[in-house]
Amino acid sequence: MNRVIDIISRVRQIDGQFSKREQLVADLVLSQLEDCSQWSQHEIAEAAGVSVATVNRFCQSIGCEGFREFQIMLAQSVAVSMQYLGGPSRDSSESDQLVTQVFGALVDTLHLARSQLNSDAIAEATDALANARRIAFIGVGGGSANVAREGANRFFRLGILAEAHADGYFQRMLASTLEPGDILFAISSSGQPTELLDSVDIARQYGATTLSLTRTGSSLAERSDIAIELAIPEDQDIYKPSASRLVFMAIIDVLAAGAARKRPERVKEYLRRIRTSMIALSGDTSPKPIGD
């Protein structure tokens, strides 16, 4: 029973590393999945503006034996995807295609992440977070720093003292002020930044629990008490934003939801207070997201 290999993900994975003309084929396929799954090699070649041989080589580049195999795998992937995305998409305009492509990549990456997530790590993490007195999120570089901020934003709403810092020096100083019962939550897609590694070492030294959300097997993962590890291939197409940050944020959501469930009373009270303050400000009493 050979498993259904998701050919679409495979194309996305290699996206950006194709040769010029093959990239044209990749773009076409990703932007018009449904059409391509029904077109012949010749039709795809014509639509992409390349020769049939290039289409064939494209198929081989992504690991298929030839177009025949690719065609069937694509049809399967599309059929399975449609199960998720529901009805047929009429990708008429360029904008529609863009949306489909970006959202599709995100959904794919979410699935990939789910398959990689270690349940035990998640369980340990939610447990530690739910009982933490103070949580310090740290991250460097635009992306991870924002994920850290979002983490603080989520947990702060649960009535847990949460903060986020992007400054390497401040991070180290902060780490040295932590104590048992506190959590240092390091976020990095590469798991390399010295600032984070140092901070984790310092925090552990003072007895704080260190938690990380980072790349599988990275230095950061190794040094942390609890590591949530992911191996997400970065999109090689430089014109396309990578979905990994959003997946990181989604995981923060998971942790926040998990922690909230473990401390229902505490959370409820704090949310009530926050909501009250918001209503006082806007006069709007309808149920709305807490904070804008």
Place this chain on the structure above:
Amino acid sequence: MNRVIDIISRVRQIDGQFSKREQLVADLVLSQLEDCSQWSQHEIAEAAGVSVATVNRFCQSIGCEGFREFQIMLAQSVAVSMQYLGGPSRDSSESDQLVTQVFGALVDTLHLARSQLNSDAIAEATDALANARRIAFIGVGGGSANVAREGANRFFRLGILAEAHADGYFQRMLASTLEPGDILFAISSSGQPTELLDSVDIARQYGATTLSLTRTGSSLAERSDIAIELAIPEDQDIYKPSASRLVFMAIIDVLAAGAARKRPERVKEYLRRIRTSMIALSGDTSPKPIGD
């Protein structure tokens, strides 16, 4: 899928009404679904002990145009079936369920958003952003402020002067410094905050283009030159973080990807520079996400 015709069901439906030899084919197909989905017409003919022409006629009998079409439909049906049967959803632990729930909600919301997105607004927005000299993202409250930061983070990488601000007073002052060719991008899930409304009014007054990502029909949407509007129901379960912020970020991704495509040269050069600076810092030359 263009039509959700489950070919397996169709074979079962006609089962017993086939001619003698075609029935042999039907029996074979139904008993060895997976094998048949990968076999050629010739292989199936041999396995069933009939001629290839009979296999072809069998395909036509069940409504396909020929073997080609049958082969693809069978492959799709098998792939979808496998999703249900051999599927990876073994939600054993509590953590797994949590992940499934949060990710599932996100995927659902993405789907909803896709159906609501106005292609024209997206097209107009990407066009304006691609040609902007300066983009100022503004948002208030933890969530939207972070989306704004993420927006600045994305566009800054495209070589466009991008900044984000969460301070209401600063936002108003900033708005008054904008000029034609500049963009004020206001982000708010409610579309109510006075800071944003004021800022948009001020920016328009000075000739800047105002863009918003907000709730359908909100004051903010009405006042903006271009409004990307969404009506996403907030999850009432207070223990569950709402998916709307992530969807907002996903839309920022869409816009960034669209804008990048319209200015390939510009983007390429800036990304090259940023990447070079990162390599100098870490010594790692492998293709990696730009910024952590």
Place this chain on the structure above:
DNA sequence: TTATTTTTGTAAGTTACTTACATTTTAAGT
């Protein structure tokens, strides 16, 4: 600039699907 490697399209080659037609089988009528 030149040499080398990589990429690409053309065209020939091969496979596999499709169709026409003759043969066989089946079934109904005599």
Place this chain on the structure above:
DNA sequence: ACTTAAAATGTAAGTAACTTACAAAAATAA
């Protein structure tokens, strides 16, 4: 039981589609 017409089937020719070899063009390195 025989005849005949209709249906079913297989053979073989036909055709469309995929694959591969090779030479030209482009990109890269020296």
